Amino acid sequence: xxxxxxxxxxxxxxxxxxxxxxxxxxxxxxxxxxxxxxxxxxxxxxxxxxxxxxxxxxxxxxxxxxxxxxxxxxxxxxxxxxxxxxxxxxxxxxxxxxxxxxxxxxxxxxxxxxxxxxxxxxxxxxxxxxxxxxxxxxxxxxxxxxxxxxxxxxxxxxxxxxxxxxxxxxxxxxxxxxxxxxxxxxxxxxxxxxxxxxxxxxxxxxxxxxxxxxxxxxxxxxxxxxxxxxxxxxxxxxxxxxxxxxxxxx
Ligand code: ZN
Numbered sequence: 530x531x532x533x534x535x536x537x538x539x540x541x542x543x544x545x546x547x548x549x550x551x552x553x554x555x556x557x558x559x560x561x562x563x564x565x566x567x568x569x570x571x572x573x574x575x576x577x578x579x580x581x582x583x584x585x586x587x588x589x590x591x592x593x594x595x596x597x598x599x600x601x602x603x604x605x606x607x608x609x610x611x612x613x614x615x616x617x618x619x620x621x622x623x624x625x626x627x628x629x630x631x632x633x634x635x636x637x638x639x640x641x642x643x644x645x646x647x648x649x650x651x652x653x654x655x656x657x658x659x660x661x662x663x664x665x666x667x668x669x670x671x672x673x674x675x676x677x678x679x680x681x682x683x684x685x686x687x688x689x690x691x692x693x694x695x696x697x698x699x700x701x702x703x704x705x706x707x708x709x710x711x712x713x714x715x716x717x718x719x720x721x722x723x724x725x726x727x728x729x730x731x732x733x734x735x736x737x738x739x740x741x742x743x744x745x746x747x748x749x750x751x752x753x754x755x756x757x758x759x760x761x762x763x764x765x766x767x768x769x770x771x772x773x774x775x776x777x778x779x
Contacts, residue, residue: 532758536765539756540772542713542739543603548610550711551600552729556718556744558618560594560763567720567746593624596717596762599770601625606777611707615719615726617689632700632707634726636688641665645683647699655685667694696725708732715741718762721748 530538543549555565564583565571572582597620603609604626612631614621619637622628628649641655642648652658656676657665663672665687678685690696704726708714714733721727721744730750734740742748743758743765751757758765 532760532765535756535758536768537772539715539741539758539769540776542741542756543608543715543769544773544776546608546713548707548711549603549608549713549715550611550613550707550729550733550738551603551609552714552716552719553600553612553614553616553621554717554719554721554744555616556720557596557762558591558594558616558620559718560596560761561591561618561620563591563618565718567722569745591618591620593620594763595767597621597624599766602770602774604630606774608773608777610711611704613704613708613726613729615723632704633688634696634700634704635690636697638689640688641685642688642697643678643681643683643685645678646681647697648678648680649688650679650685655679657685666691701725704729705732708738709736711736711738713741714738715743716748716750717743717766719744719748720746721750 559565566573570583575583601624612621612626614633615635617636617638619639621631639651640649641652641657662675667686708729709732711733714730716730730740734753739755741756742754743762745759
């Protein structure tokens with residue numbers, strides 16, 4: 530199948546779907562200027578070659594790109610049941626995906642989270658000055674007098690999940706539930722190696738979803754995927770969404 534036929538097929542499946550779940554990794558943010566991990570110029574690839582990290586713009590100046598915006602289009606058409614992301618760059622939330630449609634399995638660099646009631650809040654909202662209180666990671670011991678949850682007084686932590694930290698339970702369970710309930714599961718820009726996040730496509734597939742993978746490098750699911758793209762995200766995702774729009778509006 531050539532690229533055009535594959536784009537048409539993906540669009541047809543999505544247009545016909547009732548429960549589309551999209552899953553994104555660092556690859557969707559590279560076109561915003563952020564490095565990924567295992568791509569040709571990724572953080573780990575360069576580290577393994579003994580090279581310094583790739584240059585990237587300051588995080589707060591990074592903007593959502595055509596890939597993020599294509600997902601917003603799906604949301605507007607009523608086609609997005611749920612979005613699961615491994616990214617901590619906050620670009621999906623910045624582009625306008627509401628938190629009830631979004632699981633950020635590895636956290637979001639702009640947000641803190643209450644360990645008791647689960648409230649998500651910006652660092653400023655929490656009154657957390659990183660110069661005084663540090664990063665607030667879960668593994669850092671609680672400092673005397675540090676800000677607490679404004680709602681319940683519980684301990685608040687940086688929502689970013691570091692290696693060794695547990696994933697946020699609420700987002701994780703919701704992701705499993707939505708993955709199992711999906712009829713089309715679309716992976717964008719992830720090499721699907723970091724578990725448990727990377728198990729989601731498997732849950733979806735086991736429950737009968739069609740699996741679409743758009744990623745430059747190999748993934749462990751290449752053998753079971755129903756449709757596979759290895760092109761640039763910006764060359765594939767916006768045209769798919771454009772086709773979906775035509776079919777939904779017919
Ligand atoms: Zn709380």
